[in-house]
Amino acid sequence: MKPASGTRKPYIGNTRSLVLALDVGTTFSGVSYAILEPGEVPKIHGVTRFPGQEHVAGNSKIPSIMYYDQNGELKAAGAEAESASTAALAEDEGWMKAELFKLRLRPKTMKLKMNGMRLAPLPHGKTAVDVFGDFLSYLFRCTRSFIIDTHANGHALWRAVEHDIQFVLSHPNGWEGAQQSKMRRAAAYGGLIPDTDEGRARIRFVTEGEASLHACVLNGLAADVLQNPSGHGFIVADAGGGTLDISSYAIRGTSPLVIEEIAPPDCVFAGSVFVSRRARAFLGEKLKNSKYGTSDSLDHITKRFDETTKRLFRDSKELQFVPFGSPLDKDLTVGIRGGQLKLTGAEVAALFEPSIESAVLSIKSQIDSSGGAVKSVWLVGGFAASPWLFSQLQERLSRYRVTVSRPDTQTSKAVADGAIGFYCDHHVSARVSKFMYGVEYLREFDPKDEEHNARKHRLFEMPSGPRLLPDAFDCILARGVKVKESNVFSRKYCTEVTNLSTLSVFEVEIWCYRGGDTIPKWIHRSSEVFSTLCYVRADLSPLAGSATAKSGRGGKTYWTIVFSIEIHFGLTEFKARIKWNDNVCHAPSCVLFLS
Structure with a gap:
């Protein structure tokens, strides 16, 4: 079986172009790109030089860290922000450190367990979107410099493509349309694209799970499965700094390569940063009566734990040591001798345990959802390097x-490479809906139904006469449905208006239900299992000319408007639209919709 790059088709565009994949991770970030030459097979490159890291050959990741001054101006980012000189200057000048900022974009339904610690406040005058945009801008500038300095005729190359660069932004499996919208706004804020429809169309999104799958295919990691595509499923577990992204797939064809998702993807906050947060809380308690229990000392010891013990830990029965100081550092009462803090293997294992338990539960859920088809797990991402x-x-x-x-090759930048693979190769032909999606409609009142009577205080009559209850849920796309890219899920509705001018600002709310597979009867607005996914707006005023006026209850004039709600879910972006026509509504086949 050839690697994906061996089966990749030549670029069919008419002009030279450039696609950049920006992987902003919770703790580390990277960039990959491909120069698209007409008639040539695209080749994936990585940005391997960043300011402050020139001495490290081939390093493709930089810390997701920035410093801002007291006025909210960016002063340092990436590897430069971790230098000793920057740290000293930051302390002298009172700069604010921005880290873990990606977690601020998370959906409200995804709760963080920070062990009593909070995310640092945002810089002065900055929103979470602004900070994310500043880091995208920094990565973009670094990429521009790298391409110009690395490629022959780099300046001419950049001038030829700079106004039509395509971007692929990766995000955790649990991110949704609202998070994609924020990332688009951040890209515009950071100057990557103009804030226009044409500019926003240059941004594409891919989940980190799917990007990791493409990286596995690119690197030949899937060779065994590809050579024997018996229908067995496999899981790609992308263990990063913040999230563990779990995705299940099966091979459906090899010439060309066709892969389908076989279970709703999952995303849990179980990344390596939470091991570090638990370590910080644990050390704070262990050293609270020692001179090493100050905030600065704890920060330093936790950093050394991250750099050594956390990465190397492999045996819960062996003593572990955190080297953090000089031979003169000593406090036997808390296990410090010769500049090292002694910990038991069980203590360190306990810091990993919640993340491991979350990973096992998530993977087990995927195995169950796939009907037992999953036979193997590929562990990738920065946290995958942990032996424990x-x-x-x-x-x-x-x-x-x-x-x-676990692959032998370096996969900490799998997401960035895989995002380019996603753009060029597009191996995944079908995905599985994670949640249930639908709209609110008006349900006809049944006086014999106790549930209806309990809602009687909200009863109202339509102009045509029926007595109806709001907050009813109509499912357009159920959870766990296999969706191909060409699939469209559509439902027809009608509504009655007493003023045709309202058609110019017609709006429909798309609801997301996270409560399981059983379709709920009602929308519970205060419940966490319901949330607004998006609003779809349309100008239906062209229908006014063909709508027939009718006389309703009490001689009141009304018009019946027919439309459809369409949901496109086959791509990594959720899309919805209103489709209208001038058909007459033949009740009861149309659901009366609350506009």
Whole structure:
């Protein structure tokens, strides 16, 4: 089986173009790109030089960190923000450190467990979208410099493509349309695209799970499965700094390669940063009566724990040491000797345990959702390098007859490379809906139904006469449905208006239900399992000319308007639109909709 790059088709565009994949991670970020030459097969490149990291050959990731001054002006970012000189200057000048800012974009339904610690406040005058946009802008500037300096005729190349660059932004599996909208706004704020319809159309999104799948295919990691596509499913587990993104797939064809999602993807806050947060809280308690219990000391020891113990830990029965100081640092009462803090293996294992437990539960849920089709797990991402995470997943998942493997090649930048692979190769032909999507409609009142009588105080009559109840839920797309890219889910509705001028600002709210597979009867607006996914707006005033006036209750004039709601879900972006026509509404086949 050839790697994906061996089966990739030549670029069919008429002019040279450039596609950039910006992977803004919770803790580390990276950029990959491809120069699209007409008639040539695109090749993926990585940005391997960043300011402050020139001495590290081939390093493709930089810390997702920035410093702002007291006026909210960006002063340092990436590797430069981690230098000793920057840290000293930041302390002298009172700069504010921005880190973990990606977590601020999370959906409200995804709760963070920070062990009593909070995200740092935002810089002066900045929103979460602004900060994200500043970092995108920094990555973009670094990429521009790298391409100009690395490629022959780099300046001419950049001038030829700079006004029509295509961008692929990756995000956790749990991010939705609202988060994609924020990322688009951030890209415009950061100057990557103009804030126009044409500019926004240059942004595409891919989930980190799907990007990681493409990276696995690119690197030949899927060779065994591709050579023997017996229908067995596999899971790509992208373990990063903030999230663990779990996606399940099966091979449906090899010439060309066709892959389908076989279970709704999952996303849990179980990344390596939460091991660090638990370590910070644990060390704070352990060292609270020691001179090493100050905030600065704890920050330093936790940083050293991240750099050494967390990365190397592999045995819960062996003593662990955190080297943080000089031979003169000593406090035997808390286990510090010779500049090292002694911890038991069990103490360190406990810091990993919630993340490992979350990962196992999520993967087990995927195995169940796939009907037992999943036989293997590919562990990728920066956190995948942890020997303890890897060995524990192997041990705990073996009871489900699932093998866990970890690629030998460097996959910490799998998402950025895979995002380019997604753009060029597009292997995934079908995805599975994560939640249930629908709209609010008006349900006809049944005086014999106790539930209806309990809602009687909200009863009202339509101009044509029927007595109806609001807040009824009509499902357009159910959870767990396999959706191909060409699929459109559509439902026809009608409504009655007493003033045709309202048609110019017609608006429909699309609801998302996260409560399971059973279609709910009613929308509970205060419940966390319901949320507004988006609003779809349309100008239906052209219908006014063909609408027939009718005489309703009490001689009041009204018009019946027929329209459809269409949902497109086959791509990595959710899209919805109102489709209208001038048909007559033949009740009861149309649902009366509350506009």
